[in-house]
Amino acid sequence: MLTRGEDISQELLKVTEGSGVSIAVFSKDYASSRWCLDELVNILECRKSKGQEVRPVFYKVDPSDVRKQTGAFGDAFAKLDQCKFKDSMSKWRKALYEAATLFRWTYEEDRYVINTH
Incomplete structure (x- = not known):
């Protein structure tokens, strides 16, 4: 549980x-946040090490754009300083690819679609 005054980033990772179960909600600007990308890596590590369920939700973004880092989603990812985050870029790409291939919910034109692949 988060307590007032705690460092949210470290405490949220512990939680x-x-x-x-973890739910990752992808939007077109999701990939512009290195914090979100690091959290996704942590979520997927918990999936592997602890058997945690992971359910991605794609809100007005195509899962294939997340998987391939293309379209508006890819544009947001490309805006990260690739020199500054050089060591993290490959693990973020791998995590985005993996998350986009899981059982998922996609928001399309005022309705949710459940996809198994």
Whole structure:
């Protein structure tokens, strides 16, 4: 549980690690946040090490754009300083690809679509 005054980034990562299920909500600007990308890597590590369920939701973004880092989603990812985050770029790309291939929910034109692949 998050307590007032705690460092939210570290505490949220601990809470994520103790959860049975994580939901990652992808939007067109998701990939512009290195914090979101690091959290996604952590979520997927928990999936592998602890068997945590992961459910991606794609809000007005195509899962294939997340998987391939193309379209508006790819544009946001490209805006990250690739020199500054050189060591992280490959793990972020791998995490985005993996998340986009999981069972997922996609928001399309005022309705949700459940996809198994």
